[in-house]
Amino acid sequence: MTRGHLLVTGFGPFPGMPRNPSETLARQVGRIGRHGIAGFPLRTLILPTAYAAIPEMLKPALAERPAAVLMIGVAGRAKRVRVEARAVNRTSRLFPDASGRMPAKLRLDRDGPAQRRATIADRALVALRRHGVAAIPSANAGRYLCNASYFRALAETCPVLFLHIPPAKPGWRRRIGPALKQRDPSATLPRAVTGVGRLMLVAARRRNPA
Ligand code: PCA
Numbered sequence: 001m002t003r004g005h006l007l008v009t010g011f012g013p014f015p016g017m018p019r020n021p022s023e024t025l026a027r028q029v030g031r032i033g034r035h036g037i038a039g040f041p042l043r044t045l046i047l048p049t050a051y052a053a054i055p056e057m058l059k060p061a062l063a064e065r066p067a068a069v070l071m072i073g074v075a076g077r078a079k080r081v082r083v084e085a086r087a088v089n090r091t092s093r094l095f096p097d098a099s100g101r102m103p104a105k106l107r108l109d110r111d112g113p114a115q116r117r118a119t120i121a122d123r124a125l126v127a128l129r130r131h132g133v134a135a136i137p138s139a140n141a142g143r144y145l146c147n148a149s150y151f152r153a154l155a156e157t158c159p160v161l162f163l164h165i166p167p168a169k170p171g172w173r174r175r176i177g178p179a180l181k182q183r184d185p186s187a188t189l190p191r192a193v194t195g196v197g198r199l200m201l202v203a204a205r206r207r208n209p210a
Contacts, residue, residue: 003210004067004158005041006033006197009058011073011145014049014098021165022072028190029070029197037194038201040067049098049145054152062152067208068159068200072193073146075164081128081189082138084162085121087151089114092143108151116154118161120203124196131192138164159200159207163193 010026013019023046030044045061047053062069075082089112091103121137128135141147141162150162 003040004065004204005043006037006201007043007045007061007064007066007069008033008197009045009047009061009069009071009149011047011049012098014145015096016076017049017074017167020049020074021167022074025165025190025193026072029072029194032190032194033197038198038205040201042197047145047149051097051101051103051145051148052099053145054149058149058152062156066156066158067204068197069153069156069161070193070197070200071146071150071153071160071162073149073162073164074167075142075146076167078164078166080166081133081135082164083121083125083128083135084118084141084146084150084164085137085139086115086117087141087147087154087162088143089116089151090143091148095144097145103148108148112151112155116151118154118159120159120161120200123199123203124161124163127195127199128192131195132188133192135163159203161196161200163196165189 008026008029010022011020026044033042089108093102125135141150153160
């Protein structure tokens with residue numbers, strides 16, 4: 001039996017977002033963790049922003065039994081990194097996906113619960129802030145692909161968390177002391193998110209000692 005891995009997901013472009021910074025960030029985290037994090041290997045998956053990607057790509061990736069799943073998406077109007085505490089069993093028929101399709105139904109899963117909650121959001125918020133990122137808690141991941149993917153991933157028993165990032169960089173930086181200021185600011189967010197991955201893996205190991 002494998003001990004699992006950290007699955008880090010980002011999204012590709014979608015209408016109104018020709019370049020998705022969540023893809024860049026997921027790849028940066030992948031590079032930082034290329035030799036493993038907390039003894040676990042890391043896998044990066046960039047999902048097309050399309051409803052079909054959930055059964056075709058996310059579901060098979062979850063079937064590989066990751067030890068933890070860290071998901072990243074962009075929120076067009078966010079000024080801060082948002083730690084998403086839950087996903088709802090809802091979608092919207094207002095916004096077509098990257099393939100021009102709308103979801104078939106307003107409920108994501110006919111037999112699923114109204115919402116699914118993350119167990120690790122509070123700790124992740126603390127870790128991000130400690131790394132110099134002005135993150136805020138959120139209970140609304142939207143009604144689009146991020147919420148839909150998160151809702152599916154939260155059906156797994158391992159730690160799962162979704163981070164929404166702002167499209168532009170400056171907003172996520174905290175007002176920080178001189179020591180942190182000396183660091184390369186563009187490295188702050190990838191390092192902080194890698195730190196969240198680490199704490200998820202530690203939590204996974206505690207839940208499920210090998
Ligand atoms: N953001 C969108 C989908 C893909 C992404 O990066 C969302 O918030 O649903």
